[in-house]
Amino acid sequence: xxxxxxxxxFVLQSCQADESSDNVHQYVGKEFTSGKSxxxxxxxxxxxxxxxxxxxxxxxxESLPFFEKEIxxxxxxxxxxxxxxxxxxxxxxxxxxxxxPISYLNLYDPFGKLGMPLGxxxxxTGFLVDPKGKVIYKHIGFSMRYGRELKKLILEKIKTAGx
Amino acid sequence: xxxxTYNYRIAIAILxxxxxxxxxxxxxxxxxxxTNTVNLTQFNAEQWQLSISFTQSDISDLVAGTNQINDETxxxxxxxxxxxxxxxxxxxxxxxxxxxxxxxxRRRNAIANQRTxxxxxxxxxxxxxxxxxxxISPFNRNEWAYGLAVRIPTGENDAGKPIIFSEDxxxxxxxxxxxxxxxxxxxxxxxxxxxxxIDANYQVNGNNQRDYSFTNxxxxxxxxxxxxxxxxxxxxxxxxxxAVPHTRFGNNxxxxxxxxxxxxxxxxxxxxxxxxxxxxxxxxxxxDLIGALQFTNKNSYTLSxxxxxx
Numbered sequence: 001x002x003x004x005x006x007x008x009x010f011v012l013q014s015c016q017a018d019e020s021s022d023n024v025h026q027y028v029g030k031e032f033t034s035g036k037s038x039x040x041x042x043x044x045x046x047x048x049x050x051x052x053x054x055x056x057x058x059x060x061x062e063s064l065p066f067f068e069k070e071i072x073x074x075x076x077x078x079x080x081x082x083x084x085x086x087x088x089x090x091x092x093x094x095x096x097x098x099x100x101p102i103s104y105l106n107l108y109d110p111f112g113k114l115g116m117p118l119g120x121x122x123x124x125t126g127f128l129v130d131p132k133g134k135v136i137y138k139h140i141g142f143s144m145r146y147g148r149e150l151k152k153l154i155l156e157k158i159k160t161a162g163x
Numbered sequence: 164x165x166x167x168t169y170n171y172r173i174a175i176a177i178l179x180x181x182x183x184x185x186x187x188x189x190x191x192x193x194x195x196x197x198t199n200t201v202n203l204t205q206f207n208a209e210q211w212q213l214s215i216s217f218t219q220s221d222i223s224d225l226v227a228g229t230n231q232i233n234d235e236t237x238x239x240x241x242x243x244x245x246x247x248x249x250x251x252x253x254x255x256x257x258x259x260x261x262x263x264x265x266x267x268x269r270r271r272n273a274i275a276n277q278r279t280x281x282x283x284x285x286x287x288x289x290x291x292x293x294x295x296x297x298x299i300s301p302f303n304r305n306e307w308a309y310g311l312a313v314r315i316p317t318g319e320n321d322a323g324k325p326i327i328f329s330e331d332x333x334x335x336x337x338x339x340x341x342x343x344x345x346x347x348x349x350x351x352x353x354x355x356x357x358x359x360x361i362d363a364n365y366q367v368n369g370n371n372q373r374d375y376s377f378t379n380x381x382x383x384x385x386x387x388x389x390x391x392x393x394x395x396x397x398x399x400x401x402x403x404x405x406a407v408p409h410t411r412f413g414n415n416x417x418x419x420x421x422x423x424x425x426x427x428x429x430x431x432x433x434x435x436x437x438x439x440x441x442x443x444x445x446x447x448x449x450x451d452l453i454g455a456l457q458f459t460n461k462n463s464y465t466l467s468x469x470x471x472x473x
Contacts, residue, residue, distance in 0.1 A: 052301075054301060054353070054354075056353065056354035058393050059436075086301050086302070086353075087353070088353045111302065112300075112301070112302030112303075115301070115302055116300075116302050116303075119208070119255055120300065120301065120302070121207075121255070121298060121300040121301075122300070122301075123301060140207070141436045
């Protein structure tokens with residue numbers, strides 16, 4: 001009898017579990033500074049690297065400057081870089097950006113409207129999205145070695161898109 | 164002074180009645196708990212987590228009811244266990260885990276002789292299915308999880324051979340068992356530096372070939388953890404355990420069963436984001452044991468290493 005109860009709990013809870021989305025283009029985000037809405041459908045036809053970050057995330061101290069120096073210059077017709085801050089207290093993120101300024105697109109998602117459907121559970125988490133909006137690569141954490149591998153991957157995709 | 168001498172003689176007399184080969188003189192320390200290595204929420208989708216842990220338990224305390232008896236006979240009981248665990252995240256919510264163990268029990272009954280007797284070999288194994296519908300994340304402060312495990316009697320024992328040791332000194336229980344797990348955790352901030360947890364576990368054990376059963380027990384634990392720095396994490400909690408007496412042929416075995424309250428303290432070091440080294444200890448705070456005299460846990464220490472493999 002106890003196993004039946006357990007199975008019922010399993011089934012009921014599994015019906016409530018969050019599901020990851022299949023297509024990123026359906027989402028709308030808000031720009032960090034202006035609060036202006038921005039639809040991910042604007043990136044149709046481009047590869048997009050989306051990186052979720054937070055001011056309390058130590059690897060983000062490395063990742064954001066790396067993106068500024070190594071990934072942001074790759075942006076163009078075939079590729080777009082988007083980072084998304086999730087700090088509940090926006091001032092924490094503002095203070096962080098004053099010490100580590102960035103010039104690429106930064107969105108704000110404190111309630112997880114973008115992060116939760118994508119299954120973000122740790123900081124930083126990065127996704128590479130193909131021109132059709134499908135997530136083709138996910139990585140949790142950051143290291144300089146990963147950064148170099150990411151740059152290599154993005155260059156390959158840009159080259160493929162250019163053909 | 165005279166009263167103290169009288170009580171001391173009674174205690175010695177009780178100890179003298181306990182022959183080394185008396186099968187009834189078991190304890191509810193019940194060998195090795197495989198449950199300490201289980202974590203219901205720390206897994207990622209399509210990733211393996213491997214762990215190895217070594218536990219040394221000193222089970223030399225003699226307790227009658229709530230009273231600890233001062234044993235000056237030089238006897239001791241110890242258990243070393245090596246536990247290997249593997250967890251695979253089927254997806255973000257479901258995981259499968261397998262645990263195998265190697266056990267060594269040592270005892271010395273100083274009344275009989277000074278020789279240390281050893282029983283060692285493969286211990287029992289466990290298969291666990293866990294479901295974590297919610298995990299603590301930057302967007303979620305609460306988590307809960309359920310687990311259902313089966314204990315597989317892969318352990319060695321002397322069933323079918325000349326019986327040397329009682330059941331609680333065998334590497335394996337020799338019987339199937341099952342466990343039900345529940346877990347709840349809460350983070351106090353987005354960075355999840357401070358967390359509290361509550362865990363509950365109910366175990367049922369079957370009969371072995373000699374119709375002996377370690378029967379049923381409840382385990383409840385609650386505690387807090389704090390992220391001291393990027394690499395260091397500290398955890399402190401209290402465990403409560405309630406076990407009914409063991410049985411043979413359905414009859415209670417004397418001097419088994421009872422209630423325990425222990426302190427559970429751990430320090431964890433992240434060698435890198437995927438690999439953690441942990442040192443923990445369980446220290447008894449309170450015991451109320453059934454029967455005239457039982458060996459029970461004096462202290463135990465565990466060193467474990469775990470790593471995530473992408």
